[in-house]
Amino acid sequence: MLLSFEGRGIAIKADVSNAEEIKQMFQEIKKRWGRLDILVNNAGITRDGWMMMMGDKNWDEVIDINLKGCFLCMREAAKMMSKFKSGSIVNISSTSGITGQTGQINYAASKGGIIAMTKTASKELASHGIRVNAVAPGFIETGMTLNMPQNQLQEYLRHIPLQRVGEAQEVASSVLFLASTHASYITGQCLVVDGGLAI
Numbered sequence: 001m002l003l004s005f006e007g008r009g010i011a012i013k014a015d016v017s018n019a020e021e022i023k024q025m026f027q028e029i030k031k032r033w034g035r036l037d038i039l040v041n042n043a044g045i046t047r048d049g050w051m052m053m054m055g056d057k058n059w060d061e062v063i064d065i066n067l068k069g070c071f072l073c074m075r076e077a078a079k080m081m082s083k084f085k086s087g088s089i090v091n092i093s094s095t096s097g098i099t100g101q102t103g104q105i106n107y108a109a110s111k112g113g114i115i116a117m118t119k120t121a122s123k124e125l126a127s128h129g130i131r132v133n134a135v136a137p138g139f140i141e142t143g144m145t146l147n148m149p150q151n152q153l154q155e156y157l158r159h160i161p162l163q164r165v166g167e168a169q170e171v172a173s174s175v176l177f178l179a180s181t182h183a184s185y186i187t188g189q190c191l192v193v194d195g196g197l198a199i
Contacts, residue, residue, distance in 0.1 A: 026079075050103055118134040123188065159197060
């Protein structure tokens with residue numbers, strides 16, 4: 001979903017792992033609004049499984065969408081933003097990319113890679129007036145967590161110092177902060193939103 005500051009929005013269907021489709025998406029942004037001020041990279045999938053039993057397809061799909069997709073969107077966004085010497089990019093990572101998670105070697109690699117890309121891109125793009133940061137959510141209430149067995153949920157909560165599941169709005173507020181002028185002197189950082197899970 002693409003939004004203008006006037007509240008107008010359009011939806012564009014695109015495979016984030018397809019470079020040509022991403023180029024077309026950003027061309028559409030340029031045609032409609034002429035510029036881009038904020039990019040939030042939040043496309044992501046999971047294909048969990050133990051490393052020794054993980055097939056190539058499950059590895060490739062997660063890396064292509066989560067990591068390559070983030071790179072492709074950053075690359076095109078940076079080209080547009082650099083012309084105006086301003087812009088903010090926020091990439092959605094995960095605490096799995098910081099601490100690792102059993103059964104998620106592909107997901108952890110992709111989310112850890114996003115943090116590394118964020119740090120590198122922030123250095124490359126700073127001279128163009130573009131800030132690049134990441135948000136790493138922990139255990140957040142979603143449709144998936146709502147359907148989790150109670151005993152499994154309690155086991156997760158045992159490891160969270162704040163003793164509760166996070167809310168999607170808490171992640172969104174963190175993204176909004178990093179994208180806004182309130183964070184105008186912050187770049188290359190990864191804001192962890194996890195109730196203390198990764199401490």
